[in-house]
Amino acid sequence: MSPFNMIVHKSAATSAKPEIARGFLGAFRFSRRAIELVWSTSHALTFALAALTLIAGLLPAGIAWVGAHIVDAVVTAAQLVRAGESPHLAAVFWLVALEGLLVTAMAAAQRGISFCQSLLRAQLGQRVNEMILEKALTLDLVHFEDSEFYDKLTRARREASSRPLSLVNRTFGLAQNLIALASYAALLISFSPWAMLILLLAGLPAFIAEAKFSGDAFTLFRWRSPETRMQLYLETVLAREDSAKEVRLFGLGPLLLDRYRSIFHKLYKADRALTLRRDSWGLGLGLIGTLTLYLAYAWIAFTTVMGRITLGQMTMYFMVFRQGQSAVSAILSSVGGMYEDNLYLSTLYEYLETPTRLPSGTATKGTDATDGIRFEHVTFTYPGANEPALDDINLHIRPGESLALVGQNGSGKTTLIKLLTRLYAPDSGRILLDGVDLVEWDETTLRRRVGVIFQDFARYQMRVGENIGAGDVSHFEDEARWREAGAKGMANEFIESLPAAYNTQLGKWFNDGRELSGGQWQKIALARAFMRTGADILVLDEPTAAMDAEAEATIFEHFRALSKNRIVILISHRFSTVRMADQIIVIQGGRIIEHGNHAQLVQQQGHYAHLFALQAKGYQ
Template sequence: MTTPAAPRKSLRRLGSLLQFSFGLVWSAARAPFVGLVALQIVSAVALAGQVLAVQLTLSVILDAKAREQGLLPFVFPVVLLALLTALTAVAGSLQASLGRYVGESVAQSMWGQILEMATGVGLRRFESTDFYDRLERMRSNALSRPFQVTNGVLAVIGATAASIGVGITIVALNPLLLPLLLIGGVPMLLTSRRESRLEFRFNVEQTQRIRLRTYIALLLTARDEAKEVRAFGLQRFLTHRFSRMYDTYRSDLARHVRRRSTLNVLGNLGAALVLALTLLALMWLIAVGQIGIAGAGAAIVAIRLLASQIQSLTGGVQTIFESGLFLDDVHEFVTGEQDEQSRGPVRDVPEFASLDLDDVRFTYPGRPEPALDGVDIHLEAGEVVALVGENGSGKTTLAKIMAGLYPPDSGTVEWNGTDVSAFDQSRLRSQIAVIFQDFVRYAFTAEENIGLGRADEPVDIEKIRAAAREAGADDFLAALPDGYRTPLSRLFDGGHEISGGQWQRVAIARAYYRQAPLVILDEPSSALDPRSEHDLFTSLRATLQGRTALFVSHRFSTVRSADRIYVLDAGKVVEHGTHDELMARQGLYAELFSLQADAYLRS
């Protein structure tokens, strides 16, 4: 009962796959693609013409009267054969060049989809290993597989056209030969489908292992990791682990290749057997006088060409099927993530007045304990609010939720009393400037590093310098060899390195340049010396000029002047109030503040 449904399902899948691939290629490189199709047809006609030219040439050779006339009778068939051979070669060369261009065009188009998906997907997805595995497969397959499918279709079109042309000539010679040759493609079709499934399964199984191996290679070759690898003498350990993983991969690959090769050999042996039977049938037809010598010569050429075209046809079908398995995975992933991003209404974000978290809970995927457990926090416009706690208390997670980067598992985050899920998330995030403790050090110029705070707007160098002055970065940036035009990395020509503390000031300047009404500073002073840290916080209120700030820190001495201090412990707000109120309460804040103060005094 289910047998008829399977072919229909396969045909529907194939139709969807072809539509996706053709649509992508058509939008990426329409004119070159049309050229490729035209070249396929030209090649098919030229191949069929070569068979006729061979027959004409052999007829002249065997015609005694023609031979008596010298070279003249040979000119037309020989020139025709030469021209058709040249035309086939030129068409093949042009196809290779156009194919390369179309391939790059498709790759660019797919990169656009990958980058749009990867930058638009919710940050929480990056906590899932399954997401990383599928993202890796997408990076590996999405760039080439759509064009491979299209190449497979072009091969099928070209092989079909050529097969029809050559097949007509074979039928003209003797109809018995054609069905034998067509049967020769069946073994290859049967084995190629099995090969494709094996290839897809092997790639899925190896995805995470390849990611780990690539990561170890990065540790051994990356610039930032180089110092620690050498300081701890990790070269031998990491190299040995890399080699061991590669050995395991090669062992798995050898097993996989043996299975594919076995199937391929069986398919080709089946095709060769049918070809041998066809040639034997040709010999029999010659022996009984049904085909002349000239016809026999042409038939041999035609049989060889048609066998080659049938192999191209089955190869194209295999390419379509194999790439289709990967593209199904890619297409499902991209559309699934796009659906995830497109959910929810879109509303403009009103001017900031307050931000409230009510009973917010959040747990990272794969972890049993919650990172946040029933958190309540209130911020009002113009306030400087501090969030303190020991390492692992949930401060950074809370900062990400307040920045709109993580949705809470439960509870609400309200902007001016409205749940933030009601707003367009990109517009909401444009109203918030965030400095993370692990901020990115972009290998761009100083001007670009700060200008990224408002990347969608034209660069305003005066405002960039003003933000740098507010963050205490203007003096050392202006003193660079090319001033603000100096790249802040030696990765590129003319680059210059700056210290960790200076980088932190550049990151702070980037946040100030954003001119957002809400600024979240997550451990923004971890690389600053105590004096610089104190100056940063004491000047924060004046620098913000009425904007709201959430200052996250584990150094209690820097947040004394905050309007309100929230104390986190194990994902919960255990205390909140001013510094004096919390010290008078003699709770966790007072305990930790005293411990840190005593440590400074003893040192």
């Protein structure tokens, strides 16, 4: 079975079929939305494109009509000369000048259309990419952890940014060719109504084949999204500085490059099979149109020889039939292209119409500021997972208290933080802050109260100060706040030693960028958390994993001094740090199995005491 035939049996191809069917039956389904999008991008350019399209549609028939009169005028003048009479050449020259003017206007119209399309392409590409990114800002975290969503996003970004203008261009092109065909019809019907019917029927076979293979191409496009995304990922791994060390050290380069080539060859086989079928059928069915054209030529020539039409009319009908056939072909091609654009645009609007959770809370203040945070029978399961990540969690943290979370990787510690910060919503149970359910809180207000450092914190390829300022976008460019937060995060000393201090470019993506050590990056992240001076909940998820034990202890003593009257939640595998917390919970399999302070948990001789003893033994 060929690679292309194989993909037809895949579920992705099967799921695409209903969309393709709807796209063929509603080839104009997205035309209105695409035109509205282009119109909102630039009123002036869209209007100019429409006007020039109208002009370009009317001019060809006028050129053919003037050309016929030129030929007839020349024939008449030649007959007068042979008869010894003086010809009226002024009329010939005026007709030639008129045709020249029309041809010039046609060239100007086509150039204007190209100009408008070029500018619209640039503006519309930016506009659609902004729409894609704006939509991304409204999506929940669960979308970004879903592979099917990434396939949807990949399809939208790869093709859909250019398709709205393509659909509009084809819509205007369809209008232009319909106008031209109507004007040709007015000329051809005077020769024979059958000529118009032949002209229309001759283009249908090629159109049907083109529409069929447009659907096949779209099916292939949807099927290949995961492989395309894998190729992009492999390119990133092979060409990015953050993975270059391991790629070279472990000799991964040839292996990953071979995998990259294998994906290409797999996709290329499917492309080649489709292209071969498409072009073979296109060539065979295109010959029908060519045969029809020359049969029409023979008919027109025979009619001229029989004296039923003049030589000028013959020339005009030749031109009109040839251009009419081109117009019919362009019309059918536009409809087929619009069908194809409709299919690809469905991926854009499928992405843009991804349902999102609308913020429903409005509370900006709790009912009991002394209550702190409560988890009441909270359960949460990741989409697609069989087991809950958190199961029946009950927890109370009062203002001014610190809580440490202990457990193996994957036990649910970070998930608990994501629920607290409303990156996820619990499946059951509720989380309260100051006596009010998080669902009822205004999300912006809630997140301003939380300063958080995740274990996989972002390392922005920006200036040092901007990396810190990211913790509070309302003071993103405030250098005084950068320095204040840098000092609290114990990052000020090494930052001042950098070439441009807080204005030093970080990362290697841009000129003069400096790379930091893991510990220095973690101090930057810690400073970022202190940018939110109004935050009364501080969350540290393995914030010092890249530091040695002594540096971590120093940072946490400093951190505790700065965190009085705040709720502090800490995730760490180092018990020298964990034991400082007012209360400790041990999570295993998504459930709290032990709860107390360090002394209580050691006395219980349970899981915590076992882990503490193991770690303490390592320091003996």
